[in-house]
Amino acid sequence: MRDRLLHIFQETYGELSPRSPTPEFTIEFFAFTNINHTIRLRQGKLLVRLSDLLEGAPEPVLRALAHILLAKMYRKPIAPAHATRYRRYVSSHEITRKAHLVRQMRGRKRIASAKGHTYDLEAVFDDLNTRFFHGLLARPRMTWSRDHARNSLGHYDPAHNAIVVSRVFDHPHVPRYAVEYIVYHEMLHLKHPVKLRGSRRCVHSAEFQAEEKLFPHLDKARQFLKQL
Ligand SMILES: [Zn+2]
Incomplete structure (x- = not known):
């Protein structure tokens, strides 16, 4: 040939x-x-x-x-x-x-699935969207990261319009509110697009932070994520 x-x-x-x-x-x-x-x-x-x-x-x-x-x-x-x-x-x-x-x-x-062993990220997104955003956010691609990286809980990837959550959290020992908190945080990034300042990628404005405080299990979730 x-x-x-x-x-x-x-x-x-x-x-x-x-x-x-x-x-x-x-x-x-x-x-x-x-x-x-x-x-x-x-x-x-x-x-x-x-x-x-x-x-x-x-x-x-x-x-x-x-x-x-x-x-x-x-x-x-x-x-x-x-x-x-x-x-x-x-x-x-x-x-x-x-x-x-x-x-x-x-x-x-290349694009890992939204459905993990324990949590379905699309379902988590849809549920949060209804509860906190009047269902107004368009759902991007939801994926578990391919590796078990702990250095990043989750991030929004604008190039692929995807929310990526570390696979570490797809586990029965991880409470649902912790996964919800990670997704909620990224959803706020969707709602409050970053005004680029220098090379900082993850900017949390005062508005962003105020809205983050509306998450009901904020303290518990942060506590849980910290101990990991
Ligand atoms: Zn952030």
């Missing part, structure tokens, strides 16, 4: 630039989340990464892809026949479905 691919790229290069010597190629399949390919020139060598979803594609499709990548790299016109062949293959039902499945599986691996 690797040899066949190399041939395809070398021949395609020869067709596009008949007068220049063929460079060295490194070609590999790569598990991109989407159907994606990259081509880069590094010290005279061409590094090509193809989505592993194209592994096992018929030769004409691989030729079309080689043509498209090399033409883009060297700013040559892309032959419409190749463009069509590639597009048709990628949008064909099977490949689309496979890409979708792979995306789901890879996505799920």
